[in-house]
Amino acid sequence: FFPQGGVLKVKYISLPEKVSDLKESFESQNLQIAAYPDLRQCLVDGEEYRVTEENVLEDHKYLKSVLRFFKAQSAALIPILQKEQAPVGVVLLMKYEDEIDIAALTILKELLALASERFAAILGEEVVVLEEVTAKERYEKLLSLKSQIVSWEKGEGLAGRLFHELFPILHFELGWVQVARERKLPIVAGAGSNPETERIYGKLLSFFGDMEGAPSYTSPPGPEMACCFPFINNSFAYIPDVFAFYKNLKNIKLPPKDEKAMIMVGKPFRTVLQLPIRREGKSRGLVQLVSFSRKAPVNEKDIALLIDICEQIPLELYF
16 A cells, blocks of 8 residues: 555555455545554554454554455555655555564565655655654644643542543553652653553552552662653653664663563563652653653653643642
């Protein structure tokens, strides 16, 4: 598929004989990119998907429909990537008898990379336009949230409500609040977007919500966790792709409490965003947002707005 005016159009299709009668109807469809989270993430963020009938999720809206339409056993979406740029198209693969082989996908991606410059020359700026539309929609939703939150009741439930509003806008799946107390940053509130991430939050709260487990931001020889640095610097930290970030830092050892947090969580973060909670311009707390299943793109405008939104969290309840 290649994008054209906000839709994905089929440019080439090959089907086995037993479903060849579906070719014409499949070729004629214009897929609204915004209607399918998996297509959108693949095209905008370069996400890859490989699913079977057994593990397909609700978010895999397009792949789920493909499995049903073609009665396939497994399917995959692969972005056609340019060097250090947005994808220019999407490849859909299906297999009828078992799972799609990872080795085959790797070879396909290498072949697609060789042809990506040619694809880009043909397609022009369609993907760039899509990214701009996505960013605009995201910012407008954050603006709306900022105007609403000032009227919310300033109780202990505000932080959890805020996270549940942010999750679908930003694609984060877990968030928590830390407050400066006795030169430490204990967790005081948070939420997950689903039962699994709620359980993860409970584990983190049980240890890092206690003053003994909470990270110190003044301990020698330095802060006990990486999250202390944006708090100390009264600034934000954004790691859009944690996998790539730690691959480049593979020889650097994490602080012990960061390692403990990773073990408690039980799976790697995909994107991390840390935001200061300010009072009179000074950092008094911290919001952390993380994703697991996909990258969560934000830009500087989003972050500035999010910092303003976070100021509405009633820290005084936790001092």
